[in-house]
Amino acid sequence: MSGEEQIGKKLEELAQAIGGDQGFVENVMSRVDKVAVSSNDKSESRVVALARRLNMKGYRRLAAAALLIVAVALMMTFLNESGGLAYALEQTIEAMQNARFLHVVSHDEAGRITDERWIEIGMDGRQVCYRQEHPMSWLLAFQQTGEVAPDPTGDLSMVPMVIEDGETTALYRYDKEAVVLYDREDRQYQWVGDLGGAFENLRQKGKILEENVDYEGRAAHKVWWPSMNGECYIDPRTKLPITLGGSRLSYEQPAPETFDIVVPDGYVVLDQRDGSAAADAPEWLVAEENVQEQKTKSFRRGANALATGNYAEAARLLEQGIGADSWAWFWLGRAYYELGQYDLAIENYNALLDVVKKVASGEVLEYCRYARGLAYTQLGMTEAAKADFDACLPAMMRTLRIPSAGSMFEYADNPLIRYGQYKPSEAEMVANTIARLRIVTGQDFGFDPNGTEEEKEAAIAAWEQWYQDLVGNP
Amino acid sequence: MKSDAELVGAVLGGDKEAFASLVRRYERSVRAVAVQVVGDRHRAADAAQDAFVKAYENLGGLRRPDAFGMWLMKIARRCAFDVRRQKPREVRLDTEMARVIEGPNGELDGDKKALLAAVMRLSKPERQVVMLRYFSGHSVRDVAEAAGRNVGTVTKQLSRAHRRLRMILKEPGQ
16 A cells, blocks of 8 residues: 555544534534524624723733732742652653643843743644744844844834734734734744654753752752753753743643733734635735745845855845844854954844843853854954853853754854755764864864764863863863 | 535525535534544534534625635634633543543544644645545545635645655654
8 A cells, every 4th residue: 555545544544533423414503593694794893892802901910910820830839849859851751741831931131021922732732822922022123123122122112912822823013003813824923833853852862961950049950952952940849841041931821811812902903814804904014024025035045145155145135134034143144254244244143142132131142152253253352252252162062962952053054954955963063063162262182073982082071171171270 | 516615605695505515514624623622522523513603603704705614624723722721621530531431432542633633734725625535525526626626736735735744744753
């Protein structure tokens, strides 16, 4: 039986299992007999009714309730904290498989919330409902003003909110007093994508770095989770991650209306979903989407030009692609670096570091610090270069034993990885990291990627000894 | 066989039997969408009924009658979420006890759940032809007529969907 026939047979079996029943059509039709089919006018009035049902005060109440839930959850964690028996990654996987809700919060350096997300996770481990406040606010501000907003949370006219209720994505445009509705499949702000794959990655490649370490005054296990590209801290009691990168995680069920799409008073609904009865999109929305499409196209072509060594073309295209993706800044910096325009390279690296600092203060972005350090070196700014290189040394050293810890350096170096056209092996990641270490430190401990395992181990051990001496004697 | 658009037009003209035809055409597809959300067949049947009634109530608001199938699936998904919220998993009997009471067909087995989840990840046109072909049991020609596409297009979409389903099922964690 061919693969196609096998799938066909499985689908037929699935249809049988889902089943149907004789009385179904009759039951539906008896209910239909009691209702009237709508007219267009009625449908419009439903939207208006929805708009009037609740107003923005509802959101404020919701935010306050959510904060209270977080506070209570944190207090309970403190009360119940205990080290317990030896920890295994499998316990975290098992705990997360039972999690149905995820609450993600990021803060800036002043402790203000810069980004907050609630996620309902489906039975298949994928995101089904989602709510995010201040999503990519800095990027939207940049698109509109051409400048990075000095305070992404300060100007609400710039800050959109996104809600996905399982079928529809609602983009709240405070600047236009509009709620734009898209089919979820056409516009998705996905945070939880494939938990099954992420669990497998943690099971196979994750590492317990330290157990029962102090994390902000509480005990936690420190774990490296490659597919999340970051360290996370695990609650020893629940075995659930409490931080990931610069974000804090909790798992409480949000208020029931969290994923309801509610239209604030005075706002218009712009329904872009298939089959919707709404009028066509206004000019500003069409224009924005066209501009965004052009930016995305330029970004993709620019990234490809960079990967093929056409740096002048890459710089031209990536300038046009700014606003499509935060990587546009970084790769534009790379293109200028290769063209010998180190000031412009630093300017673009700074743009990326600035916005990340504002929206996720815990993120170090080592690959960007490394690249900026190289540019500073070219300009003879050795102190600034040293500060950048010092910031990325820990990640580089970790890569020697956990190659996936260097994956962002590889991604930054080669945009083809993004488009699935290249995938470095673990051996390549280690060899590339050693090459970077030589540049950053001026040291060389003779690592030969083609050498024997013993020779490579000896070189890595020498690097580690050097680093230990450095950290011990700064 | 009448297309979705023709049947929708007939319903709006007062022909209730045309709506019964749409219910028969999409019954299993709607159940499939609901099962994926709520996890068992019995609650999915409730959600499926709700979905058809809501579709009927709101039919006048459907701008493109030829998009009826996918529009209905979205309504089904929303109804399934409503059903799931009304009866949260936490307050139900534990899974083993529920199986004893509901019978062995209450929940799909792991392979079927994975296949159903994979179907839901197909693109909209591919998902629609897979559902009409397998869940509603129509021939390729009938699928083409219902969806308002030509037979060649439907054949290609089915073939692509088969390939994609195989790929999705091979992904880690599936």
